Amino acid sequence: AQSVTQLGSHVSVSEGALVLLRCNYSSSVPPYLFWYVQYPNQGLQLLLKYTTGATLVKGINGFEAEFKKSETSFHLTKPSAHMSDAAEYFCAVSSGNTPLVFGKGTRLSVIA
Amino acid sequence: SAVISQKPSRDICQRGTSLTIQCQVDSQVTMMFWYRQQPGQSLTLIATANQGSEATYESGFVIDKFPISRPNLTFSTLTVSNMSPEDSSIYLCSVMVGSSTDTQYFGPGTRLTVL
Numbered sequence: 001a002q003s004v005t006q007l008g009s010h011v012s013v014s015e016g017a018l019v020l021l022r023c024n025y026s027s028s029v030p031p032y033l034f035w036y037v038q039y040p041n042q043g044l045q046l047l048l049k050y051t052t053g054a055t056l057v058k059g060i061n062g063f064e065a066e067f068k069k070s071e072t073s074f075h076l077t078k079p080s081a082h083m084s085d086a087a088e089y090f091c092a093v094s095s096g097n098t099p100l101v102f103g104k105g106t107r108l109s110v111i112a
Numbered sequence: 113s114a115v116i117s118q119k120p121s122r123d124i125c126q127r128g129t130s131l132t133i134q135c136q137v138d139s140q141v142t143m144m145f146w147y148r149q150q151p152g153q154s155l156t157l158i159a160t161a162n163q164g165s166e167a168t169y170e171s172g173f174v175i176d177k178f179p180i181s182r183p184n185l186t187f188s189t190l191t192v193s194n195m196s197p198e199d200s201s202i203y204l205c206s207v208m209v210g211s212s213t214d215t216q217y218f219g220p221g222t223r224l225t226v227l
Contacts, residue, residue, distance in 0.1 A: 045218075
């Protein structure tokens with residue numbers, strides 16, 4: 001079975017500050033890891049994914065994440081937060097061609 | 113990727129009634145899924161919609177409550193039957209496309225309120 005734990009249901013940062021959203025996973029097989037963003041009253045948009053290869057992956061809107069197998073982590077970062085980054089962020093895991101298992105989500109607030 | 117549309121986008125329904133949600137994709141997809149997102153919660157997989165056969169339901173979800181159809185490779189429906197206020201959620205269709213079977217794309221969701 002696979003699972004995802006997102007540390008912090010709500011993260012608040014100042015505009016221009018570093019964004020760090022934490023995600024730890026559990027998987028008995030090599031994981032495929034994803035970050036999705038959900039803006040208010042909208043569906044989910046894929047930010048980035050890790051499948052194989054390079055462990056540092058870059059996504060849209062300046063976000064990136066690093067797969068650390070030894071720490072079973074896939075934390076999401078962005079060097080400088082924008083007001084438009086305020087949204088709900090979901091980390092998810094799969095084993096490749098299986099349905100995603102989601103974490104509980106982290107709501108990011110950006111303070112002017 | 114794929115362009116996914118859902119109908120209706122939102123609805124308010126009375127207790128005891130049923131609602132059918134449609135999911136249409138602009139290209140043939142390999143796999144289709146239905147998720148539920150309860151208010152303030154994460155996404156929970158309801159079932160995998162299988163083309164031409166019965167859907168595969170996750171634990172806690174049954175066909176009598178959530179019948180699913182998938183008549184072809186671009187279309188699926190989810191029915192929420194005999195609704196109660198606890199069914200108030202966002203229901204999302206999700207697909208895997210072509211050879212990119214490691215990535216799921218999501219529709220905009222259907223926001224359901226049951227009174």
